[in-house]
Amino acid sequence: MEQIRRIRVYAWEFPVRFSHWINFLCVLTFAVTGLYIGNPYAHAHESHQWIMGWMRTLHFIAGYVFLMSFIIRTYWAFMGNRYASWKALFPFTSEQRRDLANALRFYTFTSKKPPYAIGHNAAAGLVYMGVVVLFAFQIVSGFAMYSLSSQSIIASVVGGWFLSVMELSTIRLFHHITMYLIFAFVLVHIYIAWWLDTVEKNGLIDGIFSGSKFVTEKELE
């Protein structure tokens, strides 16, 4: 069998990895605390306990961290390398569109050629675009609700305006449902990351930790 040479490519710069894992921790925190806020699954025995208080506090701290991470990643979409660029999220070029078709065919088993890509493949880019929208909605709707109980200027700038766009009870409902949409994404996301990692053998998952992927010479051209 022919020997395949793999080259180390630095794809994910620090801000991308940083915001990825901060987001991961935030989404985890949002899920645990948000599910409690939505449906308090543990009850206090004594009045001096502060369970809902803590859950909400954690949720709001994570909210600020998440907002910061979102801003850093957005900034990097304009300042970072071409893999981090916002242009990678849309199939602008004909190359990206061919890539998109290949990826979709691979995922649906109609082709055996994995969607090798140094950054994200074009299909992933589109899905990430959707995730960016979900994240933005959670931030705006979350800070809209937060602005009701917080004097913070950040809350009113980021979310306060949204209160006149949507009714409060609808905001809560959509904030809640969007959590499940994010869950669905995360399931698919981890499944595909692990699948492609085993198929493409390019250290895809390692990549989001270390930044580097290992690609064959063919993929590089």
Add this chain to the structure above:
Amino acid sequence: MGKKPEREYGEIYRTLLNRGVTRRDFMKFCTATAATLGLSATYADKIAEAVQKAKKPPVVWLEMQACTGDTESLLRASKPTAAELILDIISYDYHETVMAPAGHQAEKSLADVVKNHKGKYIAIVEGSIPLKDGGIYCTIGGKSALAIAKEVCGNAMATIAVGNCAWDGGWPAAQPNPTGAVGVKDAVPGIALVNLPGCPMNVENLVATIVHFLTFGSLPVTDTMGRPLFAYGKRIHDNCERRGHFDAGQYVKAWGDHGHRQGWCLYEMGCKGPETYHNCPTVRWNEGVNWPVGSGHGCIGCAAPNFWDTMTPFYRRLPKVPGFGIESTADKVGVGLAAATAAGLVAHGVVRAVKGKPKEEKTEE
């Protein structure tokens, strides 16, 4: 404050004195109203002075498409306080439910007010105004509610829309809104209007609004939805006496359970306090005796926009998920979505296992 000669007093105050309201009761009322309006106690004197001098403004009360709950709220006197008497005295000229004249005589008294006091009377509107099919779903004396509202509110010095129906259509406007009902703000746009939503409106807030008008000569400051900030500036949840139990994590799980008997938070029973702006917890109802949450029932969000559509089901925390069946809660839909995704991934994995691994090395030459 020295006793002033009686002739300096306006009609309202003289009537109060004649009916046996003491100066002490009167000052208490002025202080309480200052508090409702969110003013400091020093304003009580200013209010007292204004009410003492005030002439009786002509007031007409229009009854449109509604359940008369706001009139009930108005008339719910158990003892004649200064507040009730003020309302009693001023809402005299025309009030379909409680006035003495009937028929043509009644119509004439309304027409007289509009003609003789043009631009000088206060119009209070209860009920929604149907627009569909030329407004035929609510007519009084042969005139449509819309025509009456345009004429009466359009010529008034100020209009106060009481209750949800007069604000955003209320329950007549709930889906599918068969009569095309709207509130005053949409039926007669551009007039001097203040809205006191709530199902029904709280009479303390009506009195406070009128007293504000008598004292300062203007309507109170409102939010973007036309509701006075003094009454609708804070959420129920922010001033609720059960809030400590909310933060602690102590919730009523079922009616009559241990937590319910202990007065714990009604969040899980569908309390809409976190989504509703109103001053119920501070002003309360029936002369401050109690209010829904105080008596063990969650808030149903009756002062919120389109509450019949946005706040139902009343005993669940979140509204129905649009486009799914009656029984759909956000959690059922969400868990279903996550489960379907997981099932899809498992199926995908099975197909992968059956089809075998792509021969990566070979396809790449």
